[in-house]
Every structure is written in C-alpha cells, then in structure tokens.
Amino acid sequence: EKGGYDYFMLKEIAEQPKAVADTLLGRIDAAGSLSLDEVRIGAGELREVDKVVIIACGTAFHAGLIAKYAIEHWTRIPCEVELASEFRYRDPILGHRTLVIAISQSGETMDTLMALRHAREQGSKVLAICNTNGSTIPRESDAALYTHAGPEVAVASTKAFLTQLVACYLVALYLAQVRGTKWGDEIGAVIRDLSRIAGAVERVLETMEPVRALARTLASKDTVLFLGRHVGYPVALEGALKLKELAYMHAEGFAAGELKHGPIALIEEDLPVVVVVPSPQARSVLHDKIVSNIQEIRARGARTIVIAEEGDEAVAPYADHLIRIPATPTLLQPVVATVPLQVFACELATARGNEVDQPRNLAKSVTVE
C-alpha cells in the first residue's frame, strides 16, 4: 500500500502534484472565475465580513500564517491567525461579522474543535478547511471546503499542507471575487497561476536528489536554523517543524529581519542555515534584504543552504548549497518552496535511523487538549 515507496511520507510527498490539482478541480469555471458551492455562507454575509480569524495547530497553523498574507493582500480584510490551543483562553473579540476559518487535516484535532465551538458560541460563522470527509470539525462548522489530498498516513503532514495552502488561496480569492476589490485584474492572473502550480511542484520533485545528498551529510549536526521573510517566514517555521518531528533535531525558524534582534548570536562556524528567498522580481526590497541577511550569516561562518527561484543570480555567490525552485508569484511561492524542506527532513530522519512515518511521541491526530 506504500506504492513501492519505503515510507508513506515519501509516497505522500510524491503525490503532491495530484493532490494540488485535485483540490483545484471543479473549483475554477471555464471563464476563469471561482465557483465554491461548498462555501454555504451567503455572498451577502461574506460582503459584511470585517475580520477573518484563522485557528489551527502545527502544520495547519503554518498554512494559516501564509493565508493571512493572501487574504489581507487580495481582500484588504484584516486577518488574525491564532494557535487553536491558545485561542479561547484569551477571550478573543468575535462577532457575527467575524469569519473564522478552522484548518485541520484530520478534522478531529481537539484544540481546533474547542476553538471553533467557542467561536460559534460568540456568533461567528466558521468555515472549515479539512481533508477528512465527515469528520467532527467540518460537521460542526457552518461550511466546509475540503482539501482533496486523499488519505494522509504519515504523521508528518506534507500533501495535506500543500492542499491547505491551495484551499486558503481559493477562499481568499473567492472573498475578493464576491466583494470586488481593486485587485480585479490581478485576481484573474493569480487564478491562472494557481492552475499551473501543480506542474511547478512536479518540477521541484524531479530535482530533489541533491537535497537528499546534502541532508545525508548533515546527519550528525545538532541544530539547523531556517530563515525566511514575508510568506517565506511561515515556510521556514514549517521546515523547522518537519525537522523536529522527523529528525529529532533542534530546529528553529526565524523571520530573517529578526536576526539582528537576537538569533544572530546563535550563528557559529559550519552551522547549517536554510534560507527561503522570495521572488527577485515581485518585491525587490524584500529580496535585497534577504540577500544581505545571507551575507551576514555567512560572514559569521554559517553554512548557507539557499532555496531560490531559477534565474535568481544575486544569491548565488553567498550560497554554499543552492536549491532551485521554479519562479512563482510571491504569494504562491510557499507551495513550491516547502517541498525541498519536506524531502530534506525525511532524508535526515532516514539517515539518523528514525522511524519516518511514526515519529516518537507523536500521533497522527491529536484528540486531547
């Protein structure tokens, strides 16, 4: 049932292009607009929404962090992202104009379920983004948008994460479409880009051998740091989480701009630091800043592992290892940039002799608070 792969995780990584394509299937009409019939929250109500709050745990929380950038950019609706386990304990401000989005692969995560119950008690509408048909979280929500990743068996989430991102983009674009925003033209173009993203994931998967080889050389390291900016920051957090749960290594993700506020003190000779570089065209200031961050850490001895788009030559001189990903619009880049980090963590876990599909101390769905 592992389809010839050694681990479910490897199979699920390989299934990502299909999972992404399936999650888009039937949701973009012939005219290039979105039709999300499942979102049974009326257009009138969606036009009234004055705040979006995303609740989730773990990897799903990282999808939520990325969704915030897309939602705020395309819809101009303020969006907060909160760990479900923290949410209800701080008496969050919720009302009938707040749209709450609960993201969960399993649909059974107790922290997320309790947070969504709290939101509904306060009169908010809840939209679930979920991978498991008929599970508790979508059943208790006002509406559900299913990700079509298929069953995810490995404890470490991979294909579910990529499809969560796709679902979040769909919701963000749908909100923009329903409400009409000044980004009208851009939205049509983004929908076209989104429909091509599965192909980009496929191309990344074809070039992963050097990433595996690199991972094997790092098996005896204690620490790996991950840096990113903008949507690359949650990608860095996700890369670090994958490494913790699979390789049992100390791994931390930072916003690259925070380096000089503390974390740069951690840099020492030969410390592996993975840097997720944003698209060079789209936000050039951001790109320039991360190039200087890479220079700063390299000057202090870090071994830089740079994930950058094809054609981005500015980073090349400072990369000890360069991992190329296809050029992608900035907000969509996490869909491709995450894939090498999954492969990296999986290979490190294997090299360290760990159980890839069933890491110690973890369960696939966490049904206790």
Ligand code: M6R
């Ligand atoms: O089923 P859920 O998406 O609600 O699960 C949330 C987290 O427990 C989950 O993403 C966890 O962090 C994964 N093991 C990460 O790979």
